[in-house]
Amino acid sequence: MQIDTLSYDSLDSRPLPEWLIDQKSGITTIQPEEIVMREDHSLTISFIVTGLFIILLVALITLYINRKHKNQES
């Protein structure tokens, strides 16, 4: 279809070709997998578990030593 007048004021405002718009926005290329950042609790859990382990170990050793002391006294 021929047109008689240009539908824009200057060459700068002329719409870009569709393929160029797509290239600029990157939608014609295969998109890499989107990496979603998730909160990482592993360090906290590790500290808690280690802390509990140490507390438990200290408690067990304390109990063991106490019993040993009581046995020796009796």
Place this chain on the structure above:
Amino acid sequence: MFILLAALISLACTTRVSEWVLLNALPNQYTLVYFHKGSVSESVKNQNQKLAEGINTANIQFKTVSRQEIAESYYGLYYEGRFFSKFMTVDELKGLSSSPLREKVAAELMAGKLCVMLYLKTDNKEKDDRGLNTLHSAIESSPFNKIITVVELSRNSREEHHFASLLLNVEDDLKDIQEPMLFGIFGRFKALEPLLGGGISGENINLMIDYFTAECSCLIKDDLPGTDILFRDQWEHPQTALLNKIIDDNPMLGY
């Protein structure tokens, strides 16, 4: 089953746009219509038969249409329902479907080149040189420079006036814009909508190259941009795409 599917998907994605279009996308058809009023004389019938035979190897079909409202007979060239050009005599149609520069462009595409960048000049030296310098420096700095052919054509060329006219019909308003234009030609003579004037920049030329070298996604296959240029059909057995070797040697260029 999954391994087979994954293998098929990976195969499908290794073909690049330029190669996929050359191998698979058939060019759209033009229609040349002879409009006449009343009966057609035998000499005109013979003349049109010769004309139809002369263009029957190209992506064009010939039709005859009777119209009472026209003053005199003429030929109209259409592409996908869009009116391109009007010719009053059969002599004006000489060289419609082929020309030396179109032969050269097609030969480059068949030789496995990535694309042909056709620089359509205005014959205003200052304007033409500016865009041409940008084009040459962008191509030189591209890793694909050896597989891109640059050709120049004046929009006022007499020898290639049909070719120039077809290019200026790629978009409705191009004939009215007196600026140099850069057409990326690929596949079976498909011309992308051009970069023009100040739009012929290093960034945009690289984006054009990126389009041709991109992995062929379904999005591209389903909605191919550009206009097929009228040319005789000679697309059997093209050479292997030269792009593949460059990407094989340097896989980082493929992303």
